[in-house]
Amino acid sequence: MPCGQPLLLMTITWMALALASPVTSLPEADKGRRKVVHVLEDETGAVIVQTAPGKVVTHRGGSITLPCRYHHEPESADLDRIRIKWTKVSDSLQFEDVFVALGRQQKVFGSYRGRVALENMGPGDASVVIHNITLQDYGRYECEVTNDMEDDTGFVNLDLEGVVFPYHPRMGRYKLNYHEAEAVCRRQDAILASHGQLHKAWLEGLDWCNAGWLEDGSVQYPIAQPREHCGDKDTPPGVRNYGYRHKEDERYDAFCFTSNLNGKVYFLKRFKKVTYAEAAKACLRDGSAIAKVGQLYAAWKIQLLDRCEAGWLEDGSVRYPIVNPRARCGGSHPGVRTLGFPDKKFRLYGVYCFQKNPEKSAARGAHGAGGI
Template structure:
């Protein structure tokens, strides 16, 4: 029968008491924060590039004036669930009332580009992408005791590897280096790609050409026979 409202199926007095707390399945906590959730497919981006992870929400009318400003927290989640049912977590940033605090591991690489103009836009920009940045990112919005969250999966693509000519250690010109990369179904790496790999721990004692025609040693810890150009010091690209 059309045009008939559903009834919770309880006695009137009992129904009134329960509706104040459960509202036939819709509570104040459910409507205080309205996250614009979508079914997120994995966002894929190349190493060293910048990616934007969406997080948009609204508050119930009147909530912003009667409660403290929303608290936004981004967290990275990865790995298999342990015996306690939990995965590994790493805090990325926390923002509240236009004050953004970035955790040390992500400083200089993450921002909330739309947050200053619109505090309901908590989308996260992550730059200088590294392979280790792959994972599931959770955006959580908290207003008082009410919270809502959404997750965005990220996959960082690309691998940096060193190619050595079989007949000599340093036998390739820049043009030759570009050619052999193509022959190995690759392209010559950019400085940014090497930096991203270096930040993840890449260590190689051989010098190599990069796309800007510079030659660099990605050495994590100088050691006998492998000092790069700064003997006794850690050298970074």
């Protein structure tokens, strides 16, 4: 570093969050505690920046702080010359601008407009708060702090509480290219899962013998109980990986991910079974919409919906959620049971409806002038 230039360094801090899930909840003493990472110097005096391990965790619809702190020497330097920039970085090294600030000027980009603002917790705080978290916000973020010719960066991983589920449409298995898989997940209130999300689902017991697309363009599937025709019964349990496949020409199923619901899923109580068309109309008359597959999975996983009655869903499939396995409810393990895609004219099933919560005014982020 040239002599006489101000020294800029930035450290990332992370916030220990209290999660809803009992599996991932933190001890009471650690809730809300901010852990600061120490900065070391090597023998030459150059600064080594250490970023915090771990990640911040929230759910769809929530708010979260992406923590970032910096220290500037000398302390009397002009803070209006310090530039803070946040960028989202995908697994394929695509960069998406999120937020930039130079002194009092601030600008928020794209889908983050109205949802992102500086935390402003005092000198050296470059943290931003994201409100009304979406499924697409999941991922890795870069915090860059710059002063004239010097800069430093750190990374924060944003994770979401949620559930991974395998999906194939009515036309059958292995019918989707990558772009079609993206589309079917979106239609079912979900996104394509990441490798990390699928791996976590496997650790929690997900076992599925059909390969599916993931968000990064790879094709994988989780095996908890090795068996023939599922990667060989003599291989250890794990997530089988076909690698990156041709996104247009090759066809597989999809692994989708969804998170917290802005509403509730419920089984519509009726004395008679209904066809698919009658099911959709019944939900509408009840002030709701017929539930999507992702909504039923989220209700099962997060809201602990447990119902031993098969019901129509928006895609024409028939399923039911079981939290507490019991006799005549489809097996000895929790899960969402599926009866496939029956003829829509069958009058054999009930229906699951989704009622959205009333809209709330979202917290608004800061909008600054252009020219940053």
